[in-house]
Amino acid sequence: MSGQSKILAFVDIETTGLSPASCEMIELGILLYEYDEQLQTLTELDRYNGFEVPTYPIYPHITRITGITNEMVEGQRFNDEKVIELFKQADGIIAHNASFDRSFLLKRYSFLQDLKWHCSMRSVKWKEYGFVNKKLTTLLDAHGISREHAHRAMDDIEATAFLLQKTNPEGNMYLTEVLKKAMGKPKSVVKR
Template sequence: MKAAPADRSAGLEWMRMPEAETRVLHRLRVREGDTGLGDPGGWNVGVVVDVETTGLSATDDVIIELAMRRFRWDDAGRITSIGQRYSWLEDPCRPLDPKIVRLTGLDEAMLAGQEIDEHAARSILASATVTIAHNASFDRPRVESRLELSGGPWACSCSEIDWAEAGFDGRSLGYLLSQIGFYNGAHRASDDVDSTIALLASEVSPGRTALAELVERSFSDSWIVRAKGAAFELKDVLKARGYRWDVDRKVWWMEVFDRTPEEWWLAANVYGKRQNLP
């Protein structure tokens, strides 16, 4: 007599989530024009910038796509209007790494003969009260080098907003976007610009937008702390703390607004005697 077949669905119970425990993500659409929010008399101008490059090195790699978009905000940090999208491709005059092609969807045929409109890009940036990028330490030096610019206030929506304190997990752009109920397209500069604007408009606490926090913190004094000489084995500890790897300087770094606690943390967890034992 054959045994009854095992109930193979039992182990798949986790796949049948109740509807209340699911999350629906909507395709992000950032529309041009007035948002209907805040004080329309607010004339602060923000420009969100993102680049795609041939690689990660600031000295050897070049921009292949530059995107930016202006918006206005009021004194309470509410976005009142959003401008048109600007995006330019540029021929790097070199073969593309297949990893970059897979990541961005850009290939050599699409970039052939393309060039950034330098005059238009400079004019847009010159109109900004502040220029914002989700990873300003990556975007800023590349944009300023390519457009031969220097100075002007920049802010970083990745490092200068306390996403964890606001109840978010992680700091990557796509993951943060999903936590406010949206997803975006392929890894292209214009999509990343729109994702950043959507995050800036979201609330990090009741009645307070991420943009309000970013503006407040970006105009405050801050410090760049670099964990020079940190042992390789401590990379996970540093990442968990919020440090990021600087490819060009070959060092872990983090921006802080009070350096004393961070100096104590480094002394105890990175440079302490126990950490340096063989």
């Protein structure tokens, strides 16, 4: 692999709620891409999508948002071996609202604190470019990108990757903007 290529793990999770202290992941999606900076291309290398049954039943309002039912997750567990294999290949991780995904993922896969995290929601000057907000649905609609299911891990990841290959008003791929800004270490793991 040339020095101008990177392996990027695009990730998205669905959860039983907003707090990583009291809520759990119920869906995890990872798309591993090779990014060739010179040609500005993404090539899919591998993918994983899985469910996990939470400790407590999924609340109806979460099912309304995600479409994930208790029946879908019954008896399911994430394939940790596959998840770790994919993440260990990555030079960096990209997620839309990455601080949310990272807060849940670090509880289970603490080694992810050592990877560069990039946020496609906060690293692009979406509002300066004239978008009403930074929500994924808003940005996808504005770029004419459709997805089968909103708030489903793999659909959101594929749509995010497609969005980031579009160009900003300066003619650069949004992805180049995202990769220029890595998130800082989470406060709980900052070494003093």
